[in-house]
Amino acid sequence: MAHQQSEGSSEPLLQANPVLVVQGIGQAGRNLLAEVGGMFWFVVQTFQETLDRIREGRAPFRASSFFRHTERAGVESVPLVGLVSFFLGLTMALLTGYQLQRFGTERLVPGLVAIAFTRELGPLLTGIMLAARVGAAFTAELGTMKVSEEVEAIEAMGIGPLRFLVAPRTLALFLLMPCLSTISNIAAIFATSLVCRAYFSIAFVYYLDLVQDALLIRDIVTGVFKSFMFGLLIAAIACYRGLNVKGGAAGVGTATTSSVVTAITTVIGVDTLYNVVYVIFFP
Numbered sequence: 001m002a003h004q005q006s007e008g009s010s011e012p013l014l015q016a017n018p019v020l021v022v023q024g025i026g027q028a029g030r031n032l033l034a035e036v037g038g039m040f041w042f043v044v045q046t047f048q049e050t051l052d053r054i055r056e057g058r059a060p061f062r063a064s065s066f067f068r069h070t071e072r073a074g075v076e077s078v079p080l081v082g083l084v085s086f087f088l089g090l091t092m093a094l095l096t097g098y099q100l101q102r103f104g105t106e107r108l109v110p111g112l113v114a115i116a117f118t119r120e121l122g123p124l125l126t127g128i129m130l131a132a133r134v135g136a137a138f139t140a141e142l143g144t145m146k147v148s149e150e151v152e153a154i155e156a157m158g159i160g161p162l163r164f165l166v167a168p169r170t171l172a173l174f175l176l177m178p179c180l181s182t183i184s185n186i187a188a189i190f191a192t193s194l195v196c197r198a199y200f201s202i203a204f205v206y207y208l209d210l211v212q213d214a215l216l217i218r219d220i221v222t223g224v225f226k227s228f229m230f231g232l233l234i235a236a237i238a239c240y241r242g243l244n245v246k247g248g249a250a251g252v253g254t255a256t257t258s259s260v261v262t263a264i265t266t267v268i269g270v271d272t273l274y275n276v277v278y279v280i281f282f283p
Contacts (some may be wrong), residue, residue: 013026016239022167038081038240038244039236039237039240040082042057042129042162042236042239042240042243043232043236045162046162046163046166046167046170046239049160049162049163049167050162050163050167053160053163060163060167061163061164061166061167061168062168065168066168066171066172067227069168069169069172069173070172070175070176071135072134072172073130073135073169073172073173073176074172074176074180077129077130077133077134077180078180078183080129081125081126081129081180081187082183082184082187083182083185083187084125084129084184084186085117085121085122085125085183085184085187085188085191086187086188086190086191087120087191088125088188088191089113089117089187089189089190089191089192089195090191090192090194090195092112092113092116092188092192092232093109093113093191093192093195093196094195094199096109096112096113097109097195097196097199097200106196106202107202107210108131109192109195109196109200109202110192110193110196110202110207110211110214111210111211111213111214111215112214113188113192114185114188114189114192114211114214114215115186115214115215115219117185117188117189117217118185118215118219118220118222118223119222119223120223120271120275121176121184121199121239122181122182122184122185122188122190122223122227123184123223123226123227123230123271124226124230124268124271125184125228126181126184126227126230127177127178127179127230127231127234127267127271128264128267128268130177130230130231130234131132131179131234131237131238131260131263131264131267132171132260132264133233134173134238134261135234135235135237135238135259135260136165136238136256136259138169138235138238138239138242138258138259138261139239139241139242139252139254139256139259139260140240140241140242141242141244141257142165142166142238142239142243143241143242143243143251143252143255143256144252145165145242145247146242146243146244146245147224147245147248147249147251147252151165151243161243165243166235166237166239166243169235169238169239170232170234170236170239173231173232173234173235174231174232174235175230175231176231177227177228177231177234178227178228178229178231178246181223181224181226181227182226185223189211192207193208209227218282222278226271226274229270229274230267230270231270233263233266233270234263234267237259237262237263237266238259238263240261241255241256241258241262242255242259
């Protein structure tokens with residue numbers, strides 16, 4: 001009897017499960033669209049406030065603020081980006097070189113690593129590292145200002161917080177991202193040249209000739225365009241999360257974690273989508 005009651009009580013729950021699953025999927029999709037729409041209008045309003053200020057003939061933000069964020073996002077990130085790319089270039093050259101050496105085609109290693117980093121790994125690795133290093137800092141700073149009501153104080157003074165706080169950070173990351181990506185490419189190519197010289201007896205002059213023969217202008221342009229795009233996405237996500245913090249100090253930690261995870265996921269997803277579109281329309 002008890003067994004029948006338990007079966008009878010579980011039957012309505014099983015019938016309701018598909019409804020709950022569909023409801024959960026719909027709610028997740030709705031939240032995703034709301035986040036994407038909110039972030040889009042956040043970027044649009046930032047540009048609008050900045051352009052309105054420029055039309056008035058006045059600077060939208062302090063030059064010292066822009067150069068401070070430029071130093072933090074660019075100059076201080078050079079050792080990390082260069083070191084990680086150098087070691088990854090060493091690893092790629094060793095792994096690919098030993099496999100290609102079995103077929104007597106180790107001369108393809110310089111072009112392989114150069115194309116891989118210039119088109120793909122350079123911008124992608126730089127974007128991931130900046131999302132974790134600079135994006136987290138931006139979110140924590142703006143989130144702390146939001147919690148301590150400094151943002152409301154700036155608004156009360158008649159200063160637009162978007163063009164005063166967000167614009168210099170976004171512009172700094174947008175302009176410095178291609179430079180850091182270039183440093184990543186150079187570090188990886190230099191590391192590969194050392195491996196090719198030590199293990200595969202490829203002289204430096206011959207190595208440079210192989211790299212120049214393999215690289216195309218569209219590979220470099222593709223990497224630079226990705227860098228600009230990733231810089232804008234990381235800055236927008238970090239600042240958006242920071243200015244939408246709720247819940248005090250705990251909310252700042254949650255927003256910082258969410259900012260890093262969202263930025264890295266977005267960079268990888270956009271990179272994959274870009275590659276699919278690029279291969280379809282420009283084979």
